[in-house]
Amino acid sequence: MDYSRVDSRTPCPVCGREKWCLLHKTGTYAICMHEPEEIFVPRYGGWKHWLPEPVSVTIPPPPEPKDWQTLLRSYTDNVRELAREWDVNLEVLLDLGIRWDVSKGCFAIPVKLWNGDVVGVQRQWLDGTKRFMSGSKPGLFYPDNVRYTAVAVCEGASDTAVAMHLGFPAIGRVSASQSANQVTMFRADRYYIVADNDEAGQIGARRLQSRLTEHGKWNTIITPPEKDLRAFYQEAGYKEAKQWLGDVWG
Numbered sequence: 001m002d003y004s005r006v007d008s009r010t011p012c013p014v015c016g017r018e019k020w021c022l023l024h025k026t027g028t029y030a031i032c033m034h035e036p037e038e039i040f041v042p043r044y045g046g047w048k049h050w051l052p053e054p055v056s057v058t059i060p061p062p063p064e065p066k067d068w069q070t071l072l073r074s075y076t077d078n079v080r081e082l083a084r085e086w087d088v089n090l091e092v093l094l095d096l097g098i099r100w101d102v103s104k105g106c107f108a109i110p111v112k113l114w115n116g117d118v119v120g121v122q123r124q125w126l127d128g129t130k131r132f133m134s135g136s137k138p139g140l141f142y143p144d145n146v147r148y149t150a151v152a153v154c155e156g157a158s159d160t161a162v163a164m165h166l167g168f169p170a171i172g173r174v175s176a177s178q179s180a181n182q183v184t185m186f187r188a189d190r191y192y193i194v195a196d197n198d199e200a201g202q203i204g205a206r207r208l209q210s211r212l213t214e215h216g217k218w219n220t221i222i223t224p225p226e227k228d229l230r231a232f233y234q235e236a237g238y239k240e241a242k243q244w245l246g247d248v249w250g
């Protein structure tokens, strides 16, 4: 953060307005959004003005890291509707720490590092819309206090829930292209990478595979015969999906 936005206490020294214009941290120039000058700064959409007298500028400190645990505890555990939508046991969702945010009308899914630290929350609505809360970092979806020897590495929370529902230990990546680092540090001996049946899923899976292999971790890629594991489960049903995963599990 090199700039501070003008406000009522520090109006813009160029145009006098109390909104939008920026002051550089050195206090030697402003980027005014209203008064043209020689140099236009496209990134901020304003003009650079050297100030005759430097002004004192306080840059606000970066936002405090969020206390995700406290936030999650402020939500309810009423996640029945999501269990119905995903067609999985309620316990699976509770194990994943999923909560219901009444005020936003969405589910809150904790994102964790390999060591269990919660580093973010993914919001998910029943229509499938997903969004990370601001300040979230990429990580994994998985239950607290687990020690897996073999683990299914899924893409997204719903596939993770489905794998758990089918009786397999599972962790989820936030997307096919993220969290490879965290998967590698997660202490399991065998990794079954459940790849989505599309280009992004396959590329992401191969990247993760080479990372795991570099770290000497046994792994294999498995691709469900539908778009993803949940779609396969919905199409084929519990018994067949469980059988399929069990067969590759060996």
Ligand SMILES: [Zn+2]
Pocket: 012, 013, 014, 015, 016, 017, 021, 031, 032, 033, 034, 035
């Ligand atoms: Zn201005």
